[in-house]
Amino acid sequence: MQKLNADVLVIGAGSGGLSVAAGAVQMGASVILLEGHKMGGDCLNFGCVPSKALIASGKAAHAQAHAAQYGVTDVTPQVDYAAAKDHVAGVIAQIAPVDSQERFEGLGVRVIREFGTFISPTEVKAGDHLITARRVIIATGSSPLVPPIPGLDTVPYETNETLFDLRERPDHLLIIGGGPIGMEMAQAHRRLGCAVTVIEGAKVLGQDDPEMVQVVRDRFAEEGIEIAEDAMADEIRGKAGAIEVAAKDGRVFRGSHLLMAVGRRANTDRLDLEAAGIETTRRGIKVNASMRTTNRRVYAIGDVAGGLQFTHVAGYQAGLIIRQAVLGLPAKMRTDHIPWATYTDPELAQVGLTEAQAREEHGGNLKVVRFPYSHNDRAIAERKTDGLIKVMVVRGRPVGVSIAGAQAGELINLWAFILANRLGMKHVANMVAPYPTMGEINKRAAGAYFSPKLFDNPMVKRVVRLVQRWLP
Template sequence: MQLPARAGWRMTDGRWQMAEADGRWRRFALMAASLMATPTRRFCHLPSAIRHLPSAIRHPSRHPRSRHCAQRDKLHAMERFDVVVIGGGTAGLVTASGCARLGRKVAMIERERLGGDCLWTGCVPTKALVASAKLAHQMRHADRFGLERAEPCITPKSVMDAMRETRRDISRHDDPQKFRALGIDVIEGNARLVSRNEVEVNGRRLAARDIVIATGSRTSVPPVEGLKERGYLDHASFLEQDEFPSSILILGGGYIGIEFAQLFARFGAKVTVVEMLDEIINKEDAEVIARVRQTLEREDIEILTGWAVKSVSASSTRVENKKGESREIATQNIFVASGRHGNTENLGLEDAGVKVERSYVVADRFLQTSVPRIWACGDVHGGLQFTHVAAYEAVKLVRNMLFPGKSAIDYSNVPWALYTDPEVAHLGLTESQAREQHGDAVRTYRVDLHDVDRAVVDRAYQGLIKLVCDAKGNILGAHVMAPNASTLIEEIVLARRKKMKVSELAQRISAYPSLSDGIQKAASLYYQDMAKSWLGSLGKRIAAWSQ
């Protein structure tokens, strides 16, 4: 029998010799070779054409090795997976477990510890410290509750050890064995893409139909003269320490910087916040920003907005404002919280053709990168860098990878939260953004916590609840500054997601006394607004007529 020339075989000196073959014929040859090794009673049922394949296929061991054999060995040596996930933070963990539960063969590669920034250097440990700082503050103001004030005895190492114990307790949820039990191959090491569908780690080569980049982000250090020589802290390095600074300058007035400003101040430090923009936490509603600033300044935190750090020396930091005025600020430490940087180095992304801009992987609204079947999830693509967003994106990603069609990411109902005391949370548009988009049709319904009985009895009335709506009562945005605001905002998230109007929010029944009652109070102001309109006048006439 003679195979076509493209099959990779040629007759030389009366013998079949192996030549280069395309992928389809190579697979056919390998299949035929494996069939030749089956018992004769099964082999005898094969078509005679296969039984008369050249000897080099039927008995490869009798013939010299060739490039085809080397390629075949490489094929056997490579480990095959349906999905390879690079990064074991929230995005990677949710993606890997979701795919595994749907029957996919999954490998997950993490260079450090499962859990990522959120568990080890972000959300979990910092909120544990926020809780300790809050208690210290309450002790200093115990007279509000009819108790004697007491200055807390703060031992930094004890506070940090308590934080680490809390972190250790929560880390059990991200135990590698939990994911191995799902059938996931959890690999510790540095991953690198060697092609569009191959990843190398610890000398192993993994081939996958889909590759997910979920390597997160880290602190971006600004190019300030003398900063690296002087040394600095960030949210990660501070957590490794057992001492609190006596004074500190915080570079950046965003969410991380403002949370740490209050935390450091409550642990006894003199704090100065330097922010280049005109306002701190500038994504929040103007009314909320003013209240947060007032709260921090009441705790003796100095806030310099419109100022930039120009240089750092061993003893002080020089800052300058837009007018060219400068100041020298002497502090024990500098804390950098001025931005984030994607963890995209040494992954082989450029070699694989994955587009990267300003340290972040470029991904579309389906989380697809510039290379088909390579995806980006979580902080690494530079979107909203929240743990809850990473988890949301991972669920979307599993759907887009494993099922027909695609579902786009929608951030319109994502809640934002600032974990100061009191907390701040928002959803959707600020009042100014709403007025830019909807003009005079915007309505705001606002309740001060002084008018929410639960806040008064808890002595926690420094805040507000504000709903931003259009003329038809559609909820455009919501802003809460209150204890547990990150939890309170959730009922508004659900209402907006279900396209409920503010009138429906007003009709729900809240337990009394509760902070949730404040949301019902704010929503009920809609009816007071309606009473002043023609509809209210008509209602009054109908009520009078019916009597």
């Protein structure tokens, strides 16, 4: 057994772990990185990157079939599903060197391609290595949650970890789960020529504002995607190419392929956390506001910590860890400024409180302002007028923003900046946006907040009349 020592031990080479390792080693700390599976973790290999690549293929096919509105003849796209998957693999391959073992070893990180297991509060075993470190960061991520639905063990099914290896286009894809993964893959596959049914036990995109979700639902209906809500899967039966999902209310859904997209579970099984004195919750590893576990030497970040499960959150938390474990400075997690986006078409984006949350928290102090895409000239020019922005404002400061529409994931960036720095609506109103851009939607939302104060205010009108009387 080879004994190793380091300032920082990172377990897991996903986005969060890689960010900690790169930052710490470049600041002068000695770093060991453990990864028993693929460098880059879920995001690069099975999540964000391949899903957005497949969505891009679907968008290209959809554009060919809906070009007449721009004066270009519609054509029926000739989709090569296997070639679309080659595109996905090519995108992963192009990004992979940034996350590679070779790159991190070049930075000075000791990379060990083994899973890590605690054998005491201060020691981690990885293969034939026994490692001690001043600080340990658990960044092992999450895996698809596969619930124990009767019959599922007898029927072939996909998860996000296997879907992108599928080479033959499904005739009819059944998707259990109407969250972001399920909905994104539903639309991408529909646009690539599959029939698609989304089976959701509650409501699709249940974490988002229902008014915004309706914008997406309307588009899904137009594209022929079937959505079955309040359809809790009770039994799965059949065989490859002929699968049935029976809901508790008696509905039966039939398709050729099945995708399980009901959620995620924290990857803690291999860690033996009990040996390290680390407590867990139902969602993952128990951490405090500083991302420290019940073992003061050990931190947990990203999906495994049981909070918001987004790559950018893991990256944000990595910065907090570098501040503490490398620089010895205090840092605490906050979530009020964390945005998220769902990359359907139209897109959904959110930062801060939804309208319902804001009304519950702020009551009569809340003002909600809206601005529709249909009043934005760039959206009109590009025939992308479905959608709106909704800003929740309390005493001149936004506490939440919801966007449904084209480029919502880009538009939310400004509001994430505003909330992160606790700025006000006046700062957005002072911005000059180039014309014509989708970004003007943000400025016009701020204008919608101030307009009543300026144009519907009797006092303002009296002051203006006085000023005009005395102006030379």
